[in-house]
Amino acid sequence: MVDIASRPRHIPNLVIQGEDGDRVLEPGHYGNGTAGVNTNNDSTSHVPAIPPHPLGIKPLGNKFLFACSMADDVWKTIFLESEMGKKHSFGWRGSWRATVLGLSPEQKIQIDCSNVFSDMLHRPFVCSHISLDHYAQNIPASNEIDRLPDLSYEEFAAKWSKKPFMLTQCIQSWPVTRSWTIDNLLSQHADVVFRAEAVDWSFRTYCQYMRDNQDESPLYLFDRKFAEKMGLSIGKEEGAAYWKPDCFGPDLFELLGSERPAHRWLIIGPRRSGSTFHKDPNATSAWNAVIQGAKYWIMFPPSVQVPGVYVSRDSSEVTSPLSIAEWLLEFHAEARRLPECREGICRAGEILHVPSGWWHLVVNLEDGIALTQNFVPEAHLGGVLSFLKDKPDQVSGFKADVADPYGLFVSRLRDQRPDLHEEGLRQLAEKKRRWDAVVGNGDVDDSEQPQKKSAGFTFGFGFGDDEEEEEEIP
Numbered sequence: 001m002v003d004i005a006s007r008p009r010h011i012p013n014l015v016i017q018g019e020d021g022d023r024v025l026e027p028g029h030y031g032n033g034t035a036g037v038n039t040n041n042d043s044t045s046h047v048p049a050i051p052p053h054p055l056g057i058k059p060l061g062n063k064f065l066f067a068c069s070m071a072d073d074v075w076k077t078i079f080l081e082s083e084m085g086k087k088h089s090f091g092w093r094g095s096w097r098a099t100v101l102g103l104s105p106e107q108k109i110q111i112d113c114s115n116v117f118s119d120m121l122h123r124p125f126v127c128s129h130i131s132l133d134h135y136a137q138n139i140p141a142s143n144e145i146d147r148l149p150d151l152s153y154e155e156f157a158a159k160w161s162k163k164p165f166m167l168t169q170c171i172q173s174w175p176v177t178r179s180w181t182i183d184n185l186l187s188q189h190a191d192v193v194f195r196a197e198a199v200d201w202s203f204r205t206y207c208q209y210m211r212d213n214q215d216e217s218p219l220y221l222f223d224r225k226f227a228e229k230m231g232l233s234i235g236k237e238e239g240a241a242y243w244k245p246d247c248f249g250p251d252l253f254e255l256l257g258s259e260r261p262a263h264r265w266l267i268i269g270p271r272r273s274g275s276t277f278h279k280d281p282n283a284t285s286a287w288n289a290v291i292q293g294a295k296y297w298i299m300f301p302p303s304v305q306v307p308g309v310y311v312s313r314d315s316s317e318v319t320s321p322l323s324i325a326e327w328l329l330e331f332h333a334e335a336r337r338l339p340e341c342r343e344g345i346c347r348a349g350e351i352l353h354v355p356s357g358w359w360h361l362v363v364n365l366e367d368g369i370a371l372t373q374n375f376v377p378e379a380h381l382g383g384v385l386s387f388l389k390d391k392p393d394q395v396s397g398f399k400a401d402v403a404d405p406y407g408l409f410v411s412r413l414r415d416q417r418p419d420l421h422e423e424g425l426r427q428l429a430e431k432k433r434r435w436d437a438v439v440g441n442g443d444v445d446d447s448e449q450p451q452k453k454s455a456g457f458t459f460g461f462g463f464g465d466d467e468e469e470e471e472e473i474p
């Protein structure tokens, strides 16, 4: 910012030759039409005179720099690096610039920049204003994520553990389904400080931001310590706010007790917020329950190359250098045509299953609240063991003092579930055997297997999980 603002002072006058004498464009007026063009014969100028452009084109100047200096993303960075960026509570003023400068709504600069042409500056504006609802409409029937009233664990284990689905009658008995709205949470927890990506803000401040921002990718409240912060109990005990649905069965990471990685989050965000394409961490599965609002989901099985999502050769990095809006704008139509594509809208009171390794992008169609939990069902035990064993550098969410997550998990299985210990190692050996059969030797080279590292999570999957499930997809 400071550089941009001070730069014109160091730019020499630009002298353009003319029949009636040279015209000097002062740097403070470049790009300002004819205003600021002086007639001048001063040969002491720093740059040699150049002829006028045959099309009469003038160089860009302060208007472009001015327009750049108004880009709110620049002010977001300034905010985050400022003293204010460390505060939990402050007055949000509708934009990062207004907040940093303490501007009131009347203090608007009126400078006509209609002669500035810039995709760099216009594109974020497009992305923060196009309707995203449109992408959630007209879902092809064959892409629709299955919707069921509820499931038993037996049905889940037999048929559904490797497929996405939504349950419409599963979380109605949760107290939070009836009692939580953003307004209610605000009246009860205004001073609770939640994590929203790079910031820790009081819920009061976050709500001000959520209700009045123009960000292309609005900050998303994603807090894993919400239960402690809000004084909630979770589980089937008296007074609990909610509990995990029975249908997903035993969660094998519960064997890790207090050493299990972060696994549940409160998610709150405005319309247009959401999650860019990723896989969930440590090859876990997840459920995501909408308490208020509605979420559009677009999902792909583990081995699909998702348009616009680039996986590094060693599979440790995923690049999708796009906001949700930009991905939808550029790639949604192509992605929707892939036969493996699954889409759906999960509404308040419904819950969605994300199978291990599935790619997903999620966008909030309304301001909303959700609860999510990651888990390890028996069907994905081999995938999780393989991830922990073969990709230790990509394992995430464990406390720093857990030096060997794979060893820890195997020993807990051996001690507490010897039947599953045997079954897990069998699944692991089977994966290796299948991989060896594909690559034609004993060397396991999983360099083509995608992983995801994003927003603090590392995502990945074990080879082979998806083979049967892809055959099952109609």
Ligand SMILES: O=C(O)CCC(=O)C(=O)O
Binding pocket: 267, 274, 275, 280, 286, 287, 288, 295, 354, 360, 362, 363, 370, 372, 373
């Ligand atoms: O609600 C969302 O934005 C989706 C979050 C997500 O990806 C997850 O819970 O795994």
Ligand SMILES: [Fe+2]
Binding pocket: 275, 278, 279, 280, 286, 354, 360
């Ligand atoms: Fe996820």
